[in-house]
Structures are given as C-alpha cells and as structure tokens.
Amino acid sequence: MAYPLVVYLSIGHLAPQWLALLLVLLAVARACVAGQRFWWLVAGGAALLCAAAWWHGDALAVKLYPVLVNLVLLLVFAFSFWRPPSVVERLARLREPDLPPSGVRYTRQVTGVWCGFFVFNGSMALYTALWGSDRQWALYNGLLAYVLMGLLMAAEWCVRQRVRGKQEKGSA
Structure with missing residues (x-):
C-alpha cells in the first residue's frame, strides 16, 4: 500500500x-x-x-506497477471463468464448503464485478501514470484505489446479506 x-x-x-x-x-x-x-x-x-x-x-x-498488478489480477479472475471454480467461489468455499448452486451463481457474478473493477482501476492507474502529475498518481494509486476497493467489498457484503436473507425466507 x-x-x-x-x-x-x-x-x-x-x-x-x-x-x-x-x-x-x-x-x-x-x-x-x-x-x-x-x-x-x-x-x-x-x-x-x-x-x-x-x-x-x-x-x-x-x-506502471499498479497497472501491472491490476492486469494480473484481472487475468487471474477472468481465467477462473474458463477454469472453474471462480476465484470468489474458491474464497467462499473456505467458509462454506457445501456452497449451494445459487451461491455458485452468485460468486460467478461477483467475480465478474471484480473483473470490471480491475479494468476500471487499471485504466485509472494507467491514466494517472501517463497523463497525471506525480501527486495525482500517488493520490489515486496510494489512497483512492484502496478506498474504492473497500467500498466495493462493503457493497458486496451488503448485497450478500440481502441475497442470503431472501434465500432463507424463500426456503422457510
């Protein structure tokens, strides 16, 4: 960081x-x-x-190092679509080994969202490296990128709680 x-x-x-x-x-x-x-x-x-x-x-x-990191993470997450389980499914199975099919579908969607994040974040890192000042580059890559990542994690957690709540009501 x-x-x-x-x-x-x-x-x-x-x-x-x-x-x-x-x-x-x-x-x-x-x-x-x-x-x-x-x-x-x-x-x-x-x-x-x-x-x-x-x-x-x-x-x-x-x-350009932050661009490289985002590119590699994008490739890892995207490749997991072709070589399942997806990255997010692997992480989810650490806590819930018997993930239901609905959970597998959800984790694939979340993996896709993370791919989109890495495209956006890598693009911003590239933009700031090529056309931004050193200060703008440091601000985005040293602070804002991590804030955005944290916001995405928090938003996903909220969505996951809502999805789980709906599934529990539907099965009861």
Whole structure:
C-alpha cells in the first residue's frame, strides 16, 4: 500500500532505476511470502518494468506497477471463468464448503464485478501514470484505489446479506 507514497516521495531524490530495483525486490518478497503463482507473474512483470526504467531512465516504468498488478489480477479472475471454480467461489468455499448452486451463481457474478473493477482501476492507474502529475498518481494509486476497493467489498457484503436473507425466507 505504501508503494505509491514511497515512489512519490522518492521522485527527484532517487534515480528511477533504483526505485525500479526496489520494486522488483518488493515484488519478489511478496511472491515468496504469498506463495501464489500470480504474484510470481507480478514479480516477472516488475522485472520487465525495472529493465524499462534502467533503459529509459525515467519514472514512468515505476509508475506502471499498479497497472501491472491490476492486469494480473484481472487475468487471474477472468481465467477462473474458463477454469472453474471462480476465484470468489474458491474464497467462499473456505467458509462454506457445501456452497449451494445459487451461491455458485452468485460468486460467478461477483467475480465478474471484480473483473470490471480491475479494468476500471487499471485504466485509472494507467491514466494517472501517463497523463497525471506525480501527486495525482500517488493520490489515486496510494489512497483512492484502496478506498474504492473497500467500498466495493462493503457493497458486496451488503448485497450478500440481502441475497442470503431472501434465500432463507424463500426456503422457510
């Protein structure tokens, strides 16, 4: 979460190449700790961004990291439509192993909503990286993106409670 703030505070004080190297180290550390394959994709993408930063010597490659993360998450969530269960269904089954068919349908819809979120969020990250100021980029990617993600989670939780309530009334 602190990555955009670190980049914003470092631009002009630290060469983008060194920021990019820090990015790769953080991405590899996250991949090691998380133990999930998609974080290794992110780390590989971070290495490509690092190479671009060393080649071009500007901060754009470093600022594209949030775009990369959203793209990888979009691919993971979208791919789960073709290789079920969906990502959200997998998460739901951690709490409710015997998820009913209506729950499976609902989790597929939520997975689609998250895909839409990653498209929007990645597009905003790209826009701010290419055309926004460093301050706008840091504000969106370091704060607003997380606020929007939290709002989406809260809205989904509210919808889920309403759907469950209707299902319980219908089965009673």
